[in-house]
Amino acid sequence: MNKILCYIIAGISFYSCAKDKGNYSYGLSEDILITGFQDQYNLISLQDTLSISPQVSSNKDGDFEYTWGVIENLAAGKINTFDTIAHTKDLSFPIKLDANEWILVFQAKNIKTGYSQYKTAKLSVNTVSTRGWYILKDNDKDSDLDVFLTPNDISATSRIDNVLSSSSGNKMPGKAINMSFSSTYQSNVADPAVFTNTRALLVATDNDIRAININNLRTIRDHSSFFINGSQPIEGPTGIFNGNTSIYLFNQGLLYNINTVNQNKGQFGNKIRIDFNNTTYSLSPYFVVRPNMDPILFDNLSATFVTLVAGNGATMTKLNQVQDNDLPVAGSNKTPIYMGYKSTGTASKLQGYAVLQDNSDASNRSLYFLEKDKLNLSLKRVSLETGSKVQGASMFTLLTEDENLLYFVSNNSLYSKNLSNGNEQLQYTVPAGERVTFIKHLKYTLSSDAAYNFNYFIIGTKSGADYKVRMFKKSSGNLESSPSQTLEGNGTAKGILYISPKINTNTFINSY
């Protein structure tokens, strides 16, 4: 027995050491160089072809084989897979990928040596609908969207008319009110069994509301399916906007919300009560809101400023009066003809302005600075000098988080009012024959999309059956003498947004 064991151990020992033959390679390692390759490519799906002719060289004798592939980038919760798209050196790849951020991978392998070199590039794929200026317009009866493509920079190069009705089959009934973008709207368009965040355009007219899939501009929900308890008529005052953890809807002066923190099916629930007695109310269509802050809302019936705490719950909360307020938060004799967001004050206070009209004298207007600190609302009157053009103005907007100016339209001309010193100044006179249909300050400052950044004051006008949307740069709050670009189309322009693959719910402030 011991002998057998000895043989086994000897056998193992015999094979456990191998002779070092010293046959190492001391030659130069292979260095494969790939050039002719950009760091990033921006392409439009179903329209562009990605063409790359890389140069591949090696310091060794080589016979190369090539592989091109794409990997989906930033796909949280997904297992990324490598899709091979070509085995040629030169790539000619008609883009049919989904709108998304991708990584393009190129591999050159020297089959003589077995060595490979890789090169990657960012591949930003858009559809015609995922990057461009969106104009919300109507013809007094129905509403639709036009898209102006911006393939190179923020300048529009071409226009696609009526993209909503083209993709969804019909226009939205009613006059256009407003639109906002949400990246947290939940739908099951990707998988019928699962509701997940969907990049969607939320649009309100005075007769319809829609959630529109930005990737294909198909309607996800309209007024017939937007409510848990079935179809509901949409009637004024209406409006839709994003706020703290919620998508808010005004319909018939009542407030509805979708809490985007909770799992949901992208539907509004029951109306939010204004108090625990379910008192009748009718909200003003104007609001002050910014991401992560509860909105300032106003009930026209009780003249009360209210909010919805944490964007949640079944009952609004009346805001608290602050000592030395120039106006009571409840029970005044005033009605807003404008409210809007201005900025975030110190310690994350929500600041805005309101133009209020006296209920007993419609020609008597006053301007107030609003500052909400948690549930406390400070209301400070801003003096309007005798003869102020604010008294007869028809449209208002604020320079959000920029110069301390209120812009307004009076007699079809655009004026600014300096909110610090009261100075009013003519900024732009609309050409004869045109009528102003909306004004808006919009800026886009995402550093990850720097080539497309802008800070424009935008004026929409109508002449005959057509619209013009002029975009002005500004200097110290004053408009440059001529617009940077003008978009033109058919219909009455009522609103504008810039859509890109980089934006999310919080990119643009929701405000009139």
Add this chain to the structure above:
Amino acid sequence: MKQKKFHILLAFGLFAAMYSCQKEDYLLFEGQTRVQFGPPLSLYKEKAYTFRDTLKPATFYYYPEDKIKDTVYFDIYTMGNLSKNKRKYKLEQFNLSGEENAVPGKHFISFDDPSMTESYIIQPDSVHARVPIVIIRDPELKNKSVNLGIRLVNSDDFGLGETSMLWRKLIITDHLTKPVAWNKTMTDYYLGQYSTRKHQFLVETTAKKWDQDFITELSSSLDLMDYYMSIVATALADYNRQHPQNPLKDENGELITFPY
């Protein structure tokens, strides 16, 4: 010496303690097919729902008066080999001490009634079946609840499974009863303290049963929960505003409220 005795006793004590508790042995497959109750099939693989449906309420409250029988289902699972033949399992009633027990023929159709015995079958090539319990609407159920203890017993085809999975309890009534899903979380955050009148109010204002299944569904769909709570809280506010001298109270005279 005293200390030595103490240490000996302590050692005995520890030894006894170590061996006094033993985990119940798992039933291992030894050739005999067995049967036991379990959660609904859709939840069978969810560990957290192993004991779902152990206790189930059933009420005739929601049905028209001419409905005198109803069928309540539990779920049963087999262990061991499949069979190409139908296999029978057997149920029997057991008495629940301290409870008013259901009476066969009066509150439910007895399990050995000829009309029922063919219902207690596992179909060929199947490991699961729904166990029908036919309950009877006796007039006295308007005012009280009776309890039916159900347990599996050995049959020619099956032995018994895990001890804890061999029984079910069914509460039979013809009035509203507090669903098990109206638990502490529901009480604290949404529905408040249970009362029959409050339960009636929920049913009246939403046309939903607010029974075990419905509240369980709401628990996993907070958007629906918010929606229905808003409906009932608004209806309550309207009722109280319309009846300022007589706000809604429950059967004990307490004001009905919702914490939502």
